[in-house]
Amino acid sequence: CLSLPFSFSLHFPSPFPLLPSGNMGTLINVQPLFLLFLLLKPLQFVRINDSYLSDERREELEDYIDDLHATGPTKPPTKEAFKTHVIIDSEMPLTDEDYCNLEMKRKRVHNRLYCAKEHFFLQASYEDIEEMCYNIFVKCTNGIRKCHRSRQIISGVHCVLTSGIMMPFCEYTSSFKEGWVFITCQWEDDIGEIIPVSVIDILAI
Incomplete structure (x- = not known):
């Protein structure tokens, strides 16, 4: 504990x-x-x-x-939240089988303390990911109609929930992935910028 x-x-x-x-x-x-x-x-x-x-x-x-x-809608996405929850710069090898179990807790990735069913971490700068929002739309996966795809190969980790309901008892499998990254973006009025919202998939090469 x-x-x-x-x-x-x-x-x-x-x-x-x-x-x-x-x-x-x-x-x-x-x-x-x-x-x-x-x-x-x-x-x-x-x-x-x-x-x-x-x-x-x-x-x-x-x-x-x-x-x-909180009882209303979830908090709107922000640039800071994406940086905190998605961008990684860790000394731990991305291939470590316990990567997700440790990083999901360290970065406080959850849905109002309920375990997130899946999550992606990306080893890239926020600026590189943000640039993807200006790429043309491509057909997406997982039921999402439109995504932006990276122009470069990016390394990351895919976390999938295996057990647990609420933090800190969430347990995950960790899968190292390297390939094209698919993300969704949206316009943020407060800062006047388009920002990345979520990582949908890493299409391995």
Whole structure:
């Protein structure tokens, strides 16, 4: 299990049957990550107030909490999300059979904490992948009508879920692939750019 060396100030909606009358909160130390997942779901909100926690780590934890409490549509794709979840620059060999099990957790790839059924990692720069969005449309796979295809050969890893329902208990098979990459893109109004959204397939050569 992953240990989390910080404290959460947990605030419960009133009335709450497990707490004495008038007690609106309690402080607990959460160690295993899976215990954090189990505890956060019924909470109204969580304030992270550890002075030793970095801003980056604080944002990651708040993202987890947002995922737990989200009830509407999933978050829109962003350039930062694609960079974080797809682009890899790892010292671990792409052929390692445990690549996906480790990288999916490290990069926090999930659907509101539910295991992603499949995922692709690409060993390429974001700029190279972004350029693919300006390539002409080609016929795609997996029921997707239109994709953009890379002009160069790209290496990557295909992760397929084998067991588990929620993080961090997702287990994956890892398949090294090298070939033409097919992606989908969309226009992002906020930044005025077309951005890659998802990797559909790597057509091995």
